[in-house]
Amino acid sequence: MQRTRFFGWTVVGATFVLATCGWGVGFYGPPIFMHAVVQRTGWPVSWVSAAVTLHFLCGALVVANLPRLYRCFGIPIITVLGAALLAIGVLGWASARLPWQLFTAALFSGFGWAALGAAAVNAIIAPWFISARPAALGMAYNGASLGGLIFSPLWVWLIGAFGFVTAAWGVGLLLVAIVSSLATLVFSRTPEQLGQHVDGGGADTSTRRAASAAMSLPGNLLFMSRRFLTLATGMSLGLFAQIGLIAHLFSLLAPRLGEQWAGWAMGLATLCAIIGRTLVGWLLKPNTDRRLVAGMGYATQLGGSIVLMLAGDHLVLVWLGVVLFGSGIGNSTSLPPLIAQVEFTSEDARRAVPMIVAISQASYAFAPVMFGLLRESTGPPMNSSMLFFAVVALVQAVAMFCFMRGRKLKNR
Known part of the structure; x- marks a missing residue:
């Protein structure tokens, strides 16, 4: 047959x-x-x-x-x-x-x-x-x-x-x-x-068992649970930092690399995002700690931000920072729904995913203008770029903490 x-x-x-x-x-x-x-x-x-x-x-x-x-x-x-x-x-x-x-x-x-x-x-x-x-x-x-x-x-x-x-x-x-x-x-x-x-x-039934073992959270109980709050906050902060950096990355790199090479650097970051997301998608097992993977992704981006902050005119470090930052871009969008899949029941996950996406989108909508104001208020370009990357790194660190904080929590 x-x-x-x-x-x-x-x-x-x-x-x-x-x-x-x-x-x-x-x-x-x-x-x-x-x-x-x-x-x-x-x-x-x-x-x-x-x-x-x-x-x-x-x-x-x-x-x-x-x-x-x-x-x-x-x-x-x-x-x-x-x-x-x-x-x-x-x-x-x-x-x-x-x-x-x-x-x-x-x-x-x-x-x-x-x-x-x-x-x-x-x-x-x-x-x-x-x-x-x-x-x-x-x-x-x-x-x-x-x-x-x-x-x-x-x-x-x-x-x-x-x-x-x-x-x-x-x-x-x-x-x-x-x-x-x-x-x-x-x-x-x-x-x-x-x-x-x-x-x-x-x-494989292990993912199905994880979802079925989760406690149902009807109504607003879902949105008040600490797992939801840490997931939504982590995703929102991570994307706020990410979108803010992407919006300004070209103008920050152009003085160091030139406009043409800065354009190539933006393309390289996107390519790294595709590679990173594809690798995680195929290597992630049903019983893998998905919050830990998300935390590792933000740690990689955090490293990239720090490298870019300290790179100065060292072009090798600039390119390394772009690669590290780009490697986590894709997973910051795709991992939170996968975390919701195993931490909530199927019905609750169908409500949780649109809400965390909506909250994060409402947050990152303000990122370009907020980081733009930061750059304008901090004097010479070199000083403003260092403070810019430092703030991005700080926000990424808090996002990573939120994901890791939710690992041991039970739904309430």
């Missing part, structure tokens, strides 16, 4: 494409949109950067309510609607002539991006995998990193060659077409419809 191919890996491939498009437009796009809007309108950078912050805050609001939206309308409909709203929002960024129009566009783009982001990826993958979920999520989340590699230069070229409005129309229509196809052909399927089981029917 011929065995039917497990459809879960098709879902992973489709979600990889979704993450590539979602992050490429909704995450890596706004910094480039900000530059294009400032150039076209002459508005203060503070105004336009406030629209970027609004974009991410609106996304956090939607992410917190994704489970409810999925229950009411289903994953396919919400995903397509998210792509459409994101496309409309980007067109609004491109055509805004008044500040209120820009902020309205940020509402649309933020609401739409949320349905294509980290919580959405986890929700799509979760029904298909339990023990193999680390590898599946790692592969799917790598699409986010690829989105940065592809879309960041693509947006710059399209806007320069055809103008922002034309670029927004073209990318927006392509985004909606791709996501609609994925939703219809892939995301509309469930294991039950196809008569398949999670992990293809050959799952």
Whole structure:
């Protein structure tokens, strides 16, 4: 009897494409949109950067309510609607002539991006995998990193060659077409419809046992539990430091490396993120202490920040710092949902993951402007860069402490 191919890996491939498009437009796009809007309108950078912050805050609001939206309308409909709203929002960024129009566009783009982001990826993958979920999520989340590699230069070229409005129309229509196809052909399927089981029917039961052994936490008890609080705080602080550093890394490296090599350094950090996430995804065993792995990831990033702080003009140390920091970028997004998978019941995890993503997104929305103010207030560039990396390292250390603190706690 011929065995039917497990459809879960098709879902992973489709979600990889979704993450590539979602992050490429909704995450890596706004910094480039900000530059294009400032150039076209002459508005203060503070105004336009406030629209970027609004974009991410609106996304956090939607992410917190994704489970409810999925229950009411289903994953396919919400995903397509998210792509459409994101496309409309980007067109609004491109055509805004008044500040209120820009902020309205940020509402649309933020609401739409949320349905294509980290919580959405986890929700799509979760029904298909339990023990193999680390590898599946790692592969799917790598699409986010690829989105940065592809879309960041693509947006710059399209806007320069055809103008922002034309670029927004073209990318927006392509985004909606791709996501609609994925939703219809892939995301509309469930294991039950196809008569398949999670992990293809050959799952290691240890992960399932860990989740089933967790105590159910109905209502607000989940969000008041110390495991949830340490997980949400650790993820929020880690991403706050990470996004703040990524937003300013190019401008910090350019004086030392030159603009061209600084661009290559940003690409190297993204490549290290893909490698780090892939290795953890495939090597993580069901009984592995996932909080310990997360702590080790932040320790690596902490080391990178310290090396960058002390590197000065020693280029070898600069490149080493970039590699160390980049190695932990991917796992800071993919590991918290995997921790929730084994520390909470399946039902509680479906509520916990969108909430920790929403909290962290609301936090890192303010990171670029906060670190920008830090740089502006600390005098000469060398002094400001050393203090910048020192603050990043401090925040990373606190994030690592939160993850490690939760290792011995029991749910309450």
